[in-house]
Amino acid sequence: MTEVNVNADLHIHSALSPCAHEEMGPQKILQRAYEMGLNLIGIADHNSVLNLKSFVEAADTFKPGSIRIVPGIEIQCEEEVHILCLFETVSLAEDFYKYIENYLTDIKNKKSIFGEQLVLDSKGSIIGIEERLLLSSVRLNVERVAARVHEFEGLVIAAHIDRPAYSLLSLLGFIPKNLRLNALEVSARVNPQVYIERIDVAGYPVISSSDAHLLSDIGRAYISYKGELDFYSLKKALLNNKFRIMKGGD
Numbered sequence: 001m002t003e004v005n006v007n008a009d010l011h012i013h014s015a016l017s018p019c020a021h022e023e024m025g026p027q028k029i030l031q032r033a034y035e036m037g038l039n040l041i042g043i044a045d046h047n048s049v050l051n052l053k054s055f056v057e058a059a060d061t062f063k064p065g066s067i068r069i070v071p072g073i074e075i076q077c078e079e080e081v082h083i084l085c086l087f088e089t090v091s092l093a094e095d096f097y098k099y100i101e102n103y104l105t106d107i108k109n110k111k112s113i114f115g116e117q118l119v120l121d122s123k124g125s126i127i128g129i130e131e132r133l134l135l136s137s138v139r140l141n142v143e144r145v146a147a148r149v150h151e152f153e154g155l156v157i158a159a160h161i162d163r164p165a166y167s168l169l170s171l172l173g174f175i176p177k178n179l180r181l182n183a184l185e186v187s188a189r190v191n192p193q194v195y196i197e198r199i200d201v202a203g204y205p206v207i208s209s210s211d212a213h214l215l216s217d218i219g220r221a222y223i224s225y226k227g228e229l230d231f232y233s234l235k236k237a238l239l240n241n242k243f244r245i246m247k248g249g250d
Helices: 026-035 052-061 090-103 142-151 192-196 231-239
Strands: 004-012 040-046 068-076 082-086 118-120 126-129 155-158 183-186 206-208 221-227 244-247
Touching (some): 004 026, 052 068, 068 090, 206 221
Parallel strands (some): 040 068, 155 183, 183 206
Antiparallel strands (some): 004 221, 082 155
16 A cells, blocks of 8 residues: 555544434534544444444445544443454454444433434445444453453543543543553644643553544644554554644634
8 A cells, every 4th residue: 555644533432322413324424524634533332333324335436535534433331431442443442342242231222312313324324223322431441451452452532531531530530550542632623732731641652533523623633643544553653653743723
């Protein structure tokens, strides 16, 4: 493959996540990402991988070669910490999920409070509804989740560490020494450099991504690096801390 400028927004939710808008289907997300100059996007719904195949299928036919999907899942651990887990292939993400599924809390979704959890095909048509509430904690701590992701050669990123809820720092107050993280994520609303200076993140790359729940959120923040449009180059960029944090419109 040829090296290109990779613009990667690694944290985007589809309509499967109860907090995401129903407009967040494959075709619309791909179109918005393309308009924002992104060519690598991570699809990571809460505690589920049910829409990943549809997104990969959609990307294969949407302006072929223009955008690649990084299959992911955002796990809410038993401490209520959110961990962004990214994988090279849908199959690896699904295999990881088979393990996670055994530890999901069996609580029914209240649509009037949390919204629908839509399973979509590659065109964005509804093909199912997830009835189990995805906004709940799995019965696994952060260390066990991270260790399992690494068994599937995935990437482990502590999500939105600047937020007052559902973040590693707000809930634990520190980064456990035995927690194998590939990066820390800060929200699009935060100036990463200012935030880095406030906490001890020595040794951890800090990324920013949109955590998009609406189409208009996509590309608000992303990372940019030189490499091939594949998972290996993404891993290499994070390992070597060879990327820049960009804001939408930069």
